[in-house]
Amino acid sequence: MSERIFIGVAWPYADGPLHLGQIAGAYLPPDIFARYHRTKGNEVLMVSGSDQHGTPITIKAEQEGKKPSEIANDYHQQFLDSWQKLGISFDLFTTTGTANHAEVTQDIFLTLLDRGHIYRATVSLPFCPQCQRFLPDRYIEGTCPHCGFSGTRGDQCDACGKPLNTAELIDPHCRLCGTTPQFKDSEHFFLKLSAFRDRLLAWVRQQTHWRRNVLNFTVRYLEEGLKDRAITRDIDWGVPVPVSGFGAKRIYVWFEAVIGYLSAAKEWAKSSGDEEKWRSFWQGEVKSYYFIGKDNIPFHTIIWPAMLMGYDDLNLPYDVPANEFLTIEGRKLSTSRNWAVWLPDYLSRYDPDPLRYLLSVNMPETSDTDFSWREFIRRNNDELVATYGNLVHRVLTFVYRSFDGCVPHYDQIDARGKALESTAYALLNDVGKLLSDCHFKQAIMEAMSLAHETNRYLDEKSPWKVIKDDPQAAANYLYVALEVISCLKTMLYPFLPFSSQKLHEYLGFKGNVEDDGWQLHLPSPGQELLPPEPLFSKLDEGLVEEETNRLGHG
């Protein structure tokens, strides 16, 4: 019986390249999850896109003398390239800049307005008399009241890290022209979040399968009470407010970006030729998963569900497996100080699977974890190359040479061989269960344990000795080893899709690993093998220093 799975992935902000923190937290986990479900034979729709709106992009555009859309489009192309190289298998990765997205956003806006979930109110906001425009938080600079730093922006002080209100800034001035802002009335729309509190709380309390930090955080947040939030801004970059008299305002990004999950599903349906197909992933028997970093929790467990409750009969999230953060060489990641490993840089120098491996085995599922180059190279050399890659290579090269490049004909499997087969079957099930429960780290460790066990099996059976006197016994032993390697290929496929596909082909199979299903796919005796090559390469330890030196510069 096939299940249907909707996977929403956090929308990366298109104002800079992706870094490993984002990959470990929000992008690799859903891909592993999606690949597992597809292999299992389930229907998957995995969508996301670039978030093109918001003030960081307009500021960057003004600084670089470009249009916001140029900046956003450049990074969007870079994201697409990164997904392809890293193997992040979106069914659709779109942007918030499409006409479709604006249409869906405005429809939700108007529906919520019509039903009384959105109301108007006038607020007093900073306005620059010189530029003749309202100033969003980030357009105002001043002196931090906490630490005295003079380049503090309106939302948070970069020097001491404290968040603050624009009104608290000492000597505030417009970031563009330096003029002191005045306060001026402006009418805005507010989402009546407070009215959803009780419904949300009742719903959230039933989600006992959520990760503890996600559940506790959300419950406490709701128990403290919700404030209505403004969902429009006095800017000209974003989705227009579909109400007359609001031509100079736009819908605020936090309201609009989450709608992307729905608009992307609709765009995907349109391009598939069946406009109504999106419904099969939004209504009825389908589980929706949202993969995000911990900073995004309230938007996905409170605000987006509230919007969905107010809008229509669409499914609420089934699970929001938010990850914690990745630190780099023991320090908090900082894009402004360039204390980050950028994905395009990584991909220009290394293969995708070693990174996918490290980030899987060291995924920040329950607490922040650390990325270090030493650990990356160590895991690559000692675990991927030595344990798994070498297992595959020692079996394939020995079989290839000893049995004319074909899968050997076996005549019987002894008790030890049968025990190993059962272990493989059991692990395949266990790993599948762990993956469907979003326990990625444990899943990959269990999968790797089969490689260890198979290395032990080979050492016990020593087919390289046995073959001298009893070639048939060696054939029997090696056949079991080939079976188990084929099983490893399937179990590790969600994590290491590129090398699994290679192994699939070395074993003489055609087509894609995914098409063969989440099951032990037995090599047929006589099946021709491809000349084997190592699956992974060792990395020089000197790279540790080389890569570490790149951090913090530029």
Added chain:
RNA sequence: GGCAGCGUAGCUCAGUGGUAGAGCAGAGGACUCAUAAGCCUUUGGUCGUGGGUUCAAAUCCCUCCGCUGCCA
């Protein structure tokens, strides 16, 4: 400042009431098909601090310290 999560072996991390775990690093050994890989044995921790509950606590409760995130 409020809320949530985390703080376990030299390092990276598992482990939510019942005799402290894995991998790597360190020490020793047998083997040699394989990318000098793999396999076996082994050293190593008063589970951040101080209290409490319990026959029993890394695990539950409280204090404090530190880290991360959200909010003011």
